Amino acid sequence: MKKTITILCVVILLLPITSISTVKIGTAEQMLALPPAFSWQDINGTDYTTPIKDQSPAPTCEAFAICAALETKMQYQLQEQYNPDLSENHLYFYAGGSIEEGYVSIVDAAHYLMEYGVPDEGCFPDPHRAFDYPFESLPGWENRTVKITEWGWVDHNISAMKQALIDHGPLIICIHFWKDFLFYFGGVYKHHEGRTVGGHVVTIVGYDDSKNCWIVKNSWGTKWGEDGWFRMSYDADMIAEWYGNGTGVMYIDGVYGNLKPDVPKVHIQTPLYYHTYLFGRGIPTLFKKLPIQKAAARILGKLTVQVTTENANSVEFFLDDVSQSVDTEAPFSWDLQASRGLHTLTVRATDNHNNSSLDIEDIYVIL
Secondary structure (H helix, E strand, O other): OEOOOHHHOHHHHHOOHHHOOEEOOOOHHHHHHOOOEEEOOOEOOEOOOOOOOEOOOOOOHHHHHHHHHHHHHHHHHHOOOOOOOEOHHHHHHHOOOEOOOOEOOHHHHHHHHHHOOEEEHHHOOOOOOOOOOOOOOOOOHHHHEEEOOEEEEEOOOHHHHHHHHHHHOOEEEEEEEEHHHHHOOOOEEOOOOOOEEEEEEEEEEEEEOOOOEEEEEOOEOOOOOEOOEEEEEOOOOOEOOOOOOOOOEEEEEOOEEOOOOOOOEEEEEEOOOOEEEEOOEEEEOOOOOOOOOOOOEEEEOOOEEEEEEEOOOEEEEEEOOEEEEEEOOOOOEEEOOOOOEEEEEEEEEEOOOOOEEEEEEEEEEOO
């Protein structure tokens, strides 16, 4: 979510003309050929989209929207549902983003994808922080990246967007929204009441003429909207026009690189961010406005750190970047030992080929 959308767009004025293109559509034959409904959630019975993620509390929506489109294209290219998980934080920060400034230029992010690519989440996991912080992706991340050969703008009209959605894959759109959008629970959204809140970047994956709507993937977690998704009316008037020659609707194409790196995967299951643990039992955090880092897991009493892994033969546990324990037998775990206060919990999974992946979470030990 953004408090402003105008600062995202001024950079496009500086782009060389050869770096972008615009998808247009105008012939009657093309418009008549469009199916009445289409979605990347159902291509001949296969859902090529990936699970909903949660960017909170950071304003990193541009990277989440681009990676959502890219992950879908990766699965479609390999004709396999394997839920690739790209590092939104790598794309956001390495392309020049700042949480404190509140954005990364979506144009800079697209160019970064062309030149350098984005690695898997294990190279730079999201610690869910609402501030900038120093971090470098794992050494060797360059060998775990996915790139694109082109990106461009799509004319802001329904037919052009439908055709681009079919031809190029999910579309990245910049939207402005109103306060009632924050409380959307389902149905086809169209503004009814409330003030304008700001701007946001999301991913269109399909459309449905019977409901006159776009099918859109958000990055606010599964508790918002329709399990994290929403349907936006064709005439919702939400798509924000960009300065210069941008339209507010972007496509990416020409996916290549290490689409399925042979590396371990690791995810911290206990503790979870935005949860409070009372002697090992977790509940969603209720009082989020206390003077404690917003998303940090709050811990009272003893707790066993538990992780899920794939293709790992050992997991090392770190507290504030200091190694605490190495577990070589699954299921991997560690009995947390930490003083009162804020700490950073990091886990590193390693496989037989000495490849590694990370997961990171901030925790606040109360007692």
